[in-house]
Amino acid sequence: MQVTGVDAFGLVSMIVQAAHTARRNRDQCQLLAQHVLTVGGLLRRLEIPELMRYAETRKPLEQLNDALFRAYKLVRYCSQQQENTSKLYQMFTGADVALKLRQAQEEIDRYINLIPMITAVTAICARVSSK
Structure with missing residues (x-):
């Protein structure tokens, strides 16, 4: 799947939909979905x-999209039925998946924290290129 700057909105929607069907780590998936909805709202306000x-400025936005895609794959994993795995295995992997969900949220936040700097650099680049 190719992920570009405008695909972030689609990824946010995909994460939210997958979180609604999560069977494992449901609460963590719901928290991540709420968080990416907030992120999506912020991104909609940007040019x-x-x-x-x-x-x-493109590189960190592409990295944000990659982080959103990894978060989607993680939430999607939580929504898939694992019929071939035992309950005991699922119990032990549940904590690992919960940790990965929290790490995904932290990674998304790292890129969101760069947005003010990204917009400032874009403004500078625009001024320089217009001269």
């Missing part, structure tokens, strides 16, 4: 095409 024009 994504403008931010994607410059390599310096």
Whole structure:
């Protein structure tokens, strides 16, 4: 799956939908889904095409999209029925998956924290290129 700047909105929607069907780690999946909804709301307020024009600002946004895609795969994993695994195995892996869900949220936050710097760099690049 190719993930581009505008795909973040689609990934947010996919994460929320997958969280609704999560069977394991349901609470963690719901928390992550609520968090990415907030992130999606923030991203909607940005001029994504403008931010994607410059390599310096495009890279962290692409990394954010990659982080959202990894979060989606994790939440999707929680929604898939694991018929071939024992309850004992699922119990032991549940804590590991919960940790990975929390780490996914932290990774998304790291990129969101860069947004003010990304927008400032974009403004500088736009001014320099217009001269």
